[in-house]
Amino acid sequence: MALYHKSLYVFDQHRPIPALVRNYEPADIPALIQIQQESFPPPFPPELWWNEEQLHHHIRLFPEGALCIEIDGQLAGSMTALRVDDSARDEDHPWESITDAGYIRSHRPQGGTLYVVDISVRPRYRKLGIGKCLMQAMYDVVVHLGLTRLLGGGRMPGYHLYAGERTAEQYLNAVVEGELKDPVITFLMRCGRTPVRVIPHYLEDEESCHYGALMEWNNPFVSSAR
Template sequence: MYRKEFYVFDQDKPVPAIIRNYTEEDFTNLIQIQQECFPPPFPSELWWNHEQLKNHITLFPEGALCIEVDGELAGSMTGLLVNFDPTHPDHTWEEVTANGYITNHDPKGNTLYVVDISVRPAFRKLGLGKWLMSSMYDVVVHLGLDRLLGGGRMPGYHLKSSELTAEQYLDAIVKGEVKDPVITFLLRCGRTPVKVVANYLDDEESCHYGTLMEWKNPFKI
């Protein structure tokens, strides 16, 4: 099981934090975090439910991480193992995660696939997302996997969709000409783009696109 104790900084003030595997006692708080992180127009049916969370801690507890700040649950990150073929990258979030239930988790998979990462808005200036991401990289290395992979939302794309294709929007982000709340964050975490996928997720802000982004295990050549 995973447990990391450290300090995050609220400006110059150190605040104790813990990243650990989440358990059934955390479910109510995890669902509340989803509601805070993904308000409408994000579909409420995509928020976690108890059955999904139960599957996460049962089928792949190593990929069920949460972060506490000064004793308060502030965010979570969830993954499953899949066999990813880079020559056939296209898929939807629903297909690859079994609609968040991860019933297709493959214990012999070569890739840790990110189902979700969420940090409560009140805690977003503390760098918790990066801490969660780096902890999931720890899991990739520990299990000897090839990569971490996941589809990033593109919530700023609807503001540019009349002038840029989704691929052009991604290119503008990488060039630093545009900043996207999710894709830019993932770049800062060390993830690199693989491909833009149409109809990846029911997400009006992203015009239903997602960008597959990976982090390759530096110990696997």
């Protein structure tokens, strides 16, 4: 296994700050759980935060997909992925089933698609572009492993404001057209992801009315990517 280790700078306005993206390890588990707690405070269900067993599974089953970013010796964010079959792009799957509720025992070592399980950034670091750095690191993993694409479902937290007047598909189209801005979908588009379709009952998320937007990033070096 080739470990990921990338030094870079993030920016606090015009001030560059050294950062490091690397694979997370067992010693990082307490900090990773704290990141989840800070990133998803109540009313987010605490039982959906990472637990130690899940994180040990990530590190053991697919360490290449277990990434974190470190600033001044402190973990500021993390991102987790697993490999799935390319056919996942054409299936309506809830997050819980495709990720094994975050335990990733559904990981397919020969799968051609990298599937995003989670991305979390501590609130005090969110103006530094850390989420984009983590996403770019996962694109690096896709290219390094020669996979077809990165795939994952994005929350649509702005949709509940328009659910009475638009379908989920119409809301997503309005975001893509620039008519509306969604905190998650717009961020993912800025990171290079493109929407595939809306998936109903993707995640227990009242703000998204339980919908998710399946979004992908295709490996530009693999001709079979759609």
